[in-house]
Amino acid sequence: MDLALIPNGVQRCSLKTFTSWAVLWIVLIVWGLVSAFLVFWKGLNQTNMNHYFAFGLWIVFDLSLIALGAGAFFTGFLTHIIGGIFLYPFRDNLRAVVNAAVVIGFICYSAAIAMLGVDIGQPIRGWFIFWHANVHSMLTEVSFCITAYLGVLTIEYLPLILSNRKLKQVPEFNIFGNTLHHIVALFAAVGTFLSFFHQGSLGGMFGVLFGRPFAFREGFFIWPWTFFLFIHSSIAAGPAFTLLCIWVAQKATGKQLVTRDTFTLLAKISGWLLATYMIAKIADTIGWAYGVVPRAGLSFMDFFQAPYGVWLIIAEIGIFGIIPAIILITPKYRERENLLVIGALMNVIGIVLNRFIVTIQTLAIPVMPFDRFMTYFPTWQEWGIAFGSIGYGILIFSLSYRYLPMFPQEPELNPVEVLGTVVTDSGAIKRS
Amino acid sequence: MFPFVFEWSWQLDWGRIVFMGLLYMVLGAISLGMLYAFVMTWLKLTGRDKLYERLWLRFPFTLW
Numbered sequence: 001m002d003l004a005l006i007p008n009g010v011q012r013c014s015l016k017t018f019t020s021w022a023v024l025w026i027v028l029i030v031w032g033l034v035s036a037f038l039v040f041w042k043g044l045n046q047t048n049m050n051h052y053f054a055f056g057l058w059i060v061f062d063l064s065l066i067a068l069g070a071g072a073f074f075t076g077f078l079t080h081i082i083g084g085i086f087l088y089p090f091r092d093n094l095r096a097v098v099n100a101a102v103v104i105g106f107i108c109y110s111a112a113i114a115m116l117g118v119d120i121g122q123p124i125r126g127w128f129i130f131w132h133a134n135v136h137s138m139l140t141e142v143s144f145c146i147t148a149y150l151g152v153l154t155i156e157y158l159p160l161i162l163s164n165r166k167l168k169q170v171p172e173f174n175i176f177g178n179t180l181h182h183i184v185a186l187f188a189a190v191g192t193f194l195s196f197f198h199q200g201s202l203g204g205m206f207g208v209l210f211g212r213p214f215a216f217r218e219g220f221f222i223w224p225w226t227f228f229l230f231i232h233s234s235i236a237a238g239p240a241f242t243l244l245c246i247w248v249a250q251k252a253t254g255k256q257l258v259t260r261d262t263f264t265l266l267a268k269i270s271g272w273l274l275a276t277y278m279i280a281k282i283a284d285t286i287g288w289a290y291g292v293v294p295r296a297g298l299s300f301m302d303f304f305q306a307p308y309g310v311w312l313i314i315a316e317i318g319i320f321g322i323i324p325a326i327i328l329i330t331p332k333y334r335e336r337e338n339l340l341v342i343g344a345l346m347n348v349i350g351i352v353l354n355r356f357i358v359t360i361q362t363l364a365i366p367v368m369p370f371d372r373f374m375t376y377f378p379t380w381q382e383w384g385i386a387f388g389s390i391g392y393g394i395l396i397f398s399l400s401y402r403y404l405p406m407f408p409q410e411p412e413l414n415p416v417e418v419l420g421t422v423v424t425d426s427g428a429i430k431r432s
Numbered sequence: 433m434f435p436f437v438f439e440w441s442w443q444l445d446w447g448r449i450v451f452m453g454l455l456y457m458v459l460g461a462i463s464l465g466m467l468y469a470f471v472m473t474w475l476k477l478t479g480r481d482k483l484y485e486r487l488w489l490r491f492p493f494t495l496w
Contacts, residue, residue, distance in 0.1 A: 135451040176473040
């Protein structure tokens with residue numbers, strides 16, 4: 001039924017199979033929509049957030065999605081800005097994944113903004129942050145940058161959408177898509193600028209909390225060290241997440257979508273960035289333990305109490321930081337596919353864990369003598385919004401893969417043969 | 433965000449100048465990029481090929 005929409009030179013599963021796959025994710029989206037409806041109707045009392053935990057699961061998810069979506073700006077930066085000069089031999093490998101990175105980035109940022117729309121409780125007043133901007137607030141900078149960057153990602157996504165086989169037949173769409181693609185370096189540069197500042201400001205937002213010694217950091221000029229650590233960690237995790245998504249897509253479709261060299265390149269980039277981030281993170285933790293902590297009149301262990309014990313820092317830095325960095329930077333390990341995927345997955349888990357610790361543990365630690373060490377567990381409505389965004393992401397990625405030429409190397413790597421002849425118009429071939 | 437909003441200040445506050453300056457620079461770059469794409473599409477569709485060729489950006493976008 002939808003054969004005419006499928007890109008040339010590739011094969012896709014039947015519409016029936018695809019619909020069954022999509023239903024699974026639509027169920028998650030419905031769960032998210034029901035939860036959002038309840039929050040809008042009854043208010044934020046549908047969540048377990050309170051005066052201690054003003055930030056909860058949604059902010060953990062937001063920060064994680066934004067960090068993992070950094071693959072879009074970083075791959076765009078490497079491909080379109082410095083790719084032609086400094087990374088010339090690898091430019092083709094980067095071009096093979098840049099479409100997928102843009103789609104992943106679009107999904108992450110749109111889901112994060114939708115989630116924030118629910119999180120602010122009164123989305124009807126969401127525009128206040130733009131209209132009545134507090135220019136000295138890191139949160140204002142984040143709001144401006146992620147909104148503008150979602151616009152940039154939409155513009156970067158448009159040429160891919162307009163290259164759909166049917167849409168391309170409309171001359172207006174075809175020329176417009178080509179022109180946008182021609183100037184994509186401009187949008188990649190703007191995206192890099194915006195991402196640099198909002199990734200940083202998300203970290204800076206916690207680093208300036210001088211009343212919360214767990215998060216507070218000194219830094220450079222107006223930026224606390226967390227500003228730079230957040231940028232560094234996001235560009236380390238972004239390519240790993242892109243790698244992971246493409247690998248999962250390969251396993252789900254049973255096709256090779258990019259060459260092995262491309263995976264190796266992404267793993268190498270991610271690994272070296274993670275390794276340097278780990279050095280910076282360990283230095284920051286030591287500096288914090290011997291600087292901020294004693295000055296606050298506290299000891300290191302005051303910050304690690306059940307259930308947010310010292311195991312969290314061991315897991316974040318040791319297990320999901322140093323180990324994946326070693327795996328990804330060591331050629332003999334990253335050449336083995338199992339280890340490569342495990343390394344990328346551990347890298348992603350480490351960044352999510354970091355965002356969890358920065359958000360939840362910071363708020364769990366008492367700041368007044370009469371306060372207790374608090375714990376927080378989300379309600380089903382909070383989980384609903386989070387899982388809804390995962391369902392939305394997988395559905396958009398699946399639709400993009402099915403109907404758009406997302407992987408330029410796919411037709412070459414998976415030639416479609418009919419009676420022993422390679423065909424380039426396979427979308428019109430009816431498959432059993 | 434805009435001069436007609438009551439919080440807007442014309443005082444020489446560097447934080448405000450840098451923040452708003454960068455914001456409007458970014459919004460300007462995005463708007464100009466989109467405007468260029470729309471104008472070039474319109475030129476091509478209406479058969480103004482000569483002007484289209486003249487306005488087609490060659491540097492730095494196609495150099496790489």
